[in-house]
Amino acid sequence: MSAPVSSVADAQQIRELIVRMLQRAGSGHAGGPLGMADLFAVLYRQVLQHNPHRPQWEHRDRVVLSNGHTCPVLYATLALHDYFPEEELWQLRRLHAELQGHPHQKEAWGIETSSGPLGQGVSQAVGMAVAAKFLHRKHHIYCFSSDGEHQEGQVWEAYLAGAKYAVDNMTILIDRNYTQISGVTEQVMPLDPLKDKISAFGWRVYEINGHDHEAIFHALQEAKADGEPSVIIAYTEPGHGVSFMEGKFSWHDYHASPAEARRALNEVQSLDNTLENLHHD
Amino acid sequence: MIKYHISRSDFVSAPLSSIRDGFGEALVELGRKHWNVVTVMADLGGSLRMQAFAEQFPERAFEVGVAEQNMIGMAAGMAKEGLIPFAGSFAAFSPGRTFDQIRVSVCYSNNPVKVVGGHAGVTVGPDGATHQMCEDLAMMRALPNIEIVVPSDGPSAIALTEATALREYPAYIRLSRAKSKALLSAKAVKFGEVTQLKPGQDVTLITMGVLVDRTMQLAFDLEDEGISAEVLLVSTLKPLEEKALIAAAKRTGRVVTLEEHQKYNGLGSAVAEVLSQHAPTPMEIIGIEDTFGESGQSEELLDAYGFERSHLLKRVLQFAARTQ
Structure with missing residues (x-):
């Protein structure tokens, strides 16, 4: 794999790897991972303190993927950063593969926690943040979550605890794409005003366009430095980069025909990912 | 197997002791010896006797409020970072409502959280059926990686x-509110081993937790009827010392299990799984008869x-007669 030099190039590669990995696996989740590719690209290239050659370095920043079904974006990002060979991606969801259909904790590969049943990662991340403070360690804990996941009561239990223990060393990134498996979040179970609800729980909330790399970068920097538990609500488009998947909850699950897969690959490979265009998304 | 024989006079004179006080x-x-032992509580630290630790080590005692699922999740995150968290609530609430978190955040990831379920069984008493957790062992037995510990x-x-x-493994520690006789000592129990409390030739009684008192009484009552009863105490349901159970079954040819838990998927089932495969032996499984409890005093409820x-x-005599 040629070494990408910027988060924009990374995002393109991550999307390409997602489509190729899902096509080989024959199942998995597409909408969320494609929508979150920019968040992962910026976090891992520009913000995260990590060393893929020392994955268990105790001072590394932790990344928890609480919405575990979006793991293709995590796996693609980790492969891109050489946590494991790219070939492992092609084994996704196969018998005896390391890369499971939902993440299985394997720190040596950069997979910090197991997840899938929603809500659990946020609690684990708060526990990791509390532990880091107790141990006087300076690393930061990043926790990815989704809007649909915020229908789980456990998430709000974790918010209460995070505020009580003042986890200023933790940032939650919410993939706010208004979709979940059976439809639009605001029809299935309304979440808005999500920002106000989370603020009321004692967390500082930032809202950004989740495809704007500069905005992502600045929000991550601010959230880390603000001295408070923080949440970044990233407004994203599910399936971003593949026109026929964009905005469609029916592509929560991947089910592309070979022809559709070819089209998806062509689209993500030719995606005009200049920063300028992304700013005007 | 540890042999730790208790005579009738030892039994009669033993004072009452508190399991939860011992835990506390x-x-x-542990807090004194190990800087990384921490507690996570869900508003029931007092009942679980976790408050003494919290007073001595306030910076290591985390109170998450009435939020058991988050308690287990946070404990998993702490365990992953090298701490040794004891996460405690009533068994009715954890594992009662935390099965998913114990399954995925703790067991699947092998994060060594010590889940503590207090006030288990009908002996919690007047609180009634909602709080009388008799299904916890069934839930925990079904999970890979977790060890199950039942002090008596x-x-x-x-x-x-x-x-x-x-x-270095997750564990579930089952505690009772009821007191039981102080029959054991630190030498009498060992993780992963069964303790023989009384030798006998005609029948083996296998028990766990606070029922050890009634089981010992039963063994002496059987002696009075001319039946020599062996008593085995199981302190860890997982790992279970299978060899000791097989040897006992072969010695006496009759096995009775007694547990303060549903008769399904607890101690009786665990013993039957071992014996049916390695030493088929007639068994009598005595537990809660597929029903919910009710309010009452603990002894009345038993x-x-x-x-x-x-x-x-009467039940064991009939069993013995049936299996002549």
């Missing part, structure tokens, strides 16, 4: 809690739910 005492001792008196609670803390002294004697 062990926690403080104060001294065994101390020894087993300390042993459990130092193991009487009402199948563990009354004369009822137990």
Whole structure:
């Protein structure tokens, strides 16, 4: 794999790897991972303190993927950063593969926690943040979550605890794409005003366009430095980069025909990912 | 197997002891010895006797409020970072409502959280059926990676809690509110081993937790009827010392299990799984009869739910007669 030099190039590669990995696996989740590719690209290239050659370095920043079904974006990002060979991606969801259909904790590969049943990662991340403070360690804990996941009561239990223990060393990134498996979040179970609800729980909330790399970068920097538990609500488009998947909850699950897969690959490979265009998304 | 014989006079004169007090005492001792032992509580630290630890080590005692699922999740995150968290609530709430979190955040990832379920069984008493958790062992037995520990008196609670803390696996520690006779000592229990409390030739009684008192009484009552009863105490349901059970079954040819838990998927089932495959032996499984409990005093409830002294004697005598 040629070494990408910027988060924009990374995002393109991550999307390409997602489509190729899902096509080989024959199942998995597409909408969320494609929508979150920019968040992962910026976090891992520009913000995260990590060393893929020392994955268990105790001072590394932790990344928890609480919405575990979006793991293709995590796996693609980790492969891109050489946590494991790219070939492992092609084994996704196969018998005896390391890369499971939902993440299985394997720190040596950069997979910090197991997840899938929603809500659990946020609690684990708060526990990791509390532990880091107790141990006087300076690393930061990043926790990815989704809007649909915020229908789980456990998430709000974790918010209460995070505020009580003042986890200023933790940032939650919410993939706010208004979709979940059976439809639009605001029809299935309304979440808005999500920002106000989370603020009321004692967390500082930032809202950004989740495809704007500069905005992502600045929000991550601010959230880390603000001295408070923080949440970044990233407004994203599910399936971003593949026109026929964009905005469609029916592509929560991947089910592309070979022809559709070819089209998806062509689209993500030719995606005009200049920063300028992304700013005007 | 540890042989630790208790005579009739030892049994009669043994004072009452508190399992949860033993657990609380062990926690403080662990706190002194190990800087990374922490507690996570869901508003029931007092009932679980976790408050002494919190007073001595306030920076290591985390209170998450009435939020058991988050308690287990946070404990998993802490364990992953090298701490040894004891996460405690009533068994009715955890594992009662935390099965998913124990399954995925703890067991699947092998994060060595020590889940503590207090006030288990009908002996919690007047609180009634909602709080009388008799299904916890069934839930925990079904999960890979987790060890299941059931102290039966104060001294065994101390020894087993300390042993459990130092193991690199998740654990479920089942505690009772009811007191039981202080029959054991630190020498009498060992993680992963069965303790023989009384030798006998005609029948093996296998028990766990606070029912050890009634089981010992039953063994002496059987002696009076001319039946020599062996008593085995199981302190860790997982790992279970299978060899000791097989050897006992081969010695006596009859096995009775007694547990303060549904008769399904607890101690009786575990013993039957071993014996049916390695030493098929007639068995009598005595537990809660597929029903919910109700309010009452703990001793009254044990009487009402199948563990009354004369009822137990009659049941085992009939079993013995049936299996001549």
